[in-house]
Amino acid sequence: MPTDPVPDADDEFADLADLARASGVTEPLRASRQVVRTTAGQEIAAIRWGDEGLEARITYLHGLGIDAHSFDQTALAVGEPAVAVDLPGHGRSGWRDDADYGATVTAPDVLAALDALAVPPGIVVGHSLGAILAARLATLAPERVTGLVLVDMSPDFAQRAVDRIARALEAEEPFTSLDQVVDRAVEARVGDDRAVLLREARHTTRLGADGRLVRRHHFPHLPAGRTSSVGRFADAWPDLEALDVPVLLVRGDRGYVSPKLHAQFAERLPAATIVTVSARHAVQNQAPLELAAAIRAWAEGNGLLHPIEEPSTDHTGRR
Numbered sequence: 001m002p003t004d005p006v007p008d009a010d011d012e013f014a015d016l017a018d019l020a021r022a023s024g025v026t027e028p029l030r031a032s033r034q035v036v037r038t039t040a041g042q043e044i045a046a047i048r049w050g051d052e053g054l055e056a057r058i059t060y061l062h063g064l065g066i067d068a069h070s071f072d073q074t075a076l077a078v079g080e081p082a083v084a085v086d087l088p089g090h091g092r093s094g095w096r097d098d099a100d101y102g103a104t105v106t107a108p109d110v111l112a113a114l115d116a117l118a119v120p121p122g123i124v125v126g127h128s129l130g131a132i133l134a135a136r137l138a139t140l141a142p143e144r145v146t147g148l149v150l151v152d153m154s155p156d157f158a159q160r161a162v163d164r165i166a167r168a169l170e171a172e173e174p175f176t177s178l179d180q181v182v183d184r185a186v187e188a189r190v191g192d193d194r195a196v197l198l199r200e201a202r203h204t205t206r207l208g209a210d211g212r213l214v215r216r217h218h219f220p221h222l223p224a225g226r227t228s229s230v231g232r233f234a235d236a237w238p239d240l241e242a243l244d245v246p247v248l249l250v251r252g253d254r255g256y257v258s259p260k261l262h263a264q265f266a267e268r269l270p271a272a273t274i275v276t277v278s279a280r281h282a283v284q285n286q287a288p289l290e291l292a293a294a295i296r297a298w299a300e301g302n303g304l305l306h307p308i309e310e311p312s313t314d315h316t317g318r319r
Helices: 016-022 068-078 103-116 129-140 159-170 178-187 194-204 233-241 259-268 288-301
Strands: 031-037 043-049 058-061 082-085 122-127 145-151 205-207 213-215 247-252 273-277
Touching (some): 031 103, 043 068, 058 129, 068 082, 068 122, 068 194, 103 129, 178 194, 178 213, 233 259, 247 288, 259 273, 273 288
Parallel strands (some): 122 145
Antiparallel strands (some): 043 082
């Protein structure tokens, strides 16, 4: 049996108050879980950031093998009403029978989910696979996207590496404890902050039938002999090059967008803004406040978000 508790739905957001305090956020957005079913029958889960009635200004799309909670601290720090989607096959969203999670295939379901969630046009932030998906969404529904943020992903990232990651997720064995989940992440050089990795482990695993921990995502649960697909990342270049909205790339200095890929991205999208932060690939987990600051500055500079108003002062200088 695991040595650490795994969150139930009832306490999914139990640590957000502590996360907000650690982020210097005094009036955090409220978080709630929503699940919708598309007309095609796909169940999509999302986290709604903000009180009921507030329109989401940002959509967050996570990367391969993680879930919407990876953006929790960034969403709190940005401080704008938002939705963070569990991609098909991930988190609390439904699995596809064909195990095809490429952006071309999943984009229609995600767009349908955004319709069902009444998300208006706004900024789309995508990490890794979510970045490729974000570019596809912007092509399929350009009226929905006012600005695009790519987190540590360029379409030039080697396809063989993408496929190798998917195969590794499929081969992952159950865990005896959350500590073991963290140990494997450290060994795989996912990160080295055990507290951050423990939080991720709590959200991306659940108890299996035998009492061991298994991943929530579909990949390790495929029938014997079956493999998944995550699509061709290079196919995102036509989507990106056709965009007519501001683009921001936030890369980790030890992430997947190497200096060479950085240069190639800047050459192909010269109008894009590129910010480098100290992090590995999962920038939103390892440098969430730096990512939030980059998103906020870029969005305000492009007129996509209004600057946060400072508390007013009277003539004595008191707040």
